[in-house]
Amino acid sequence: MIIEDRTERCLRLAQETHLCPHCRQKLSCCQAPAFHVGDGLGWGSELLFICLNDDCSLFSKSWQEFEERYGHSASCRYVLCPGEEKGEAMMVGSSDAFKGSEVDIEALMRQSRRFTKEKEAEAALDNCVAEKNLAPVIYLLTDEHADPAVRKRAGDLLLDLKDISCIDHLRNHNFRNTDLEQQVNMNIAKLLEIMFSKECPACSEIIKKQASTCKHCRHNFP
Numbered sequence: 001m002i003i004e005d006r007t008e009r010c011l012r013l014a015q016e017t018h019l020c021p022h023c024r025q026k027l028s029c030c031q032a033p034a035f036h037v038g039d040g041l042g043w044g045s046e047l048l049f050i051c052l053n054d055d056c057s058l059f060s061k062s063w064q065e066f067e068e069r070y071g072h073s074a075s076c077r078y079v080l081c082p083g084e085e086k087g088e089a090m091m092v093g094s095s096d097a098f099k100g101s102e103v104d105i106e107a108l109m110r111q112s113r114r115f116t117k118e119k120e121a122e123a124a125l126d127n128c129v130a131e132k133n134l135a136p137v138i139y140l141l142t143d144e145h146a147d148p149a150v151r152k153r154a155g156d157l158l159l160d161l162k163d164i165s166c167i168d169h170l171r172n173h174n175f176r177n178t179d180l181e182q183q184v185n186m187n188i189a190k191l192l193e194i195m196f197s198k199e200c201p202a203c204s205e206i207i208k209k210q211a212s213t214c215k216h217c218r219h220n221f222p
């Protein structure tokens, strides 16, 4: 099993887009406070999506409500925990609360060498067919942290590259994404078809489609 490290997890979350239901502005990805102001419990996540828009209706109208109900100066900001559909209102004592705790995506990206490699491989996809360069396609298909949409694109390029040396790399990889695995398996089958080849069921070597005996292991085809 691959354990996603902290940087990867933060980077992935920080790139998610969530809108505030009160003002439709994009929520900011922030470091969670150590304690939930309301009930003293932790948030169960080190990152939170928070609406930091000062013109947000929830934020601007709550000042008055707090003043009238409790007689002190406070307001609410909309907060969404990662992985949840619905957020909640979190009390804040000033308009500056959380403004300094936004996640620095650029800094996280610099920390993540893997992310840099993913972006390089993604950029290399544009010319990989012209350059007969299988490497970025294999890199993306076997990187379980890479963006699923980019991996899907790499999977489709297998047919344009027509390089059966991809098969060994892909057969040796355990895909966690079953959709991608199916796509890859389907494209390997198509690739073998257009290259007039087949995989020997006994030794897994690629041989000519019409061969009746495997030249590697002498397996006989009925």
Ligand SMILES: [Zn+2]
Binding pocket: 020, 021, 022, 023, 024, 025, 051, 052, 053, 056, 057, 058, 078
């Ligand atoms: Zn808002």
Ligand SMILES: [Zn+2]
Binding pocket: 200, 201, 202, 203, 204, 205, 214, 215, 216, 217, 218, 219
């Ligand atoms: Zn064989």
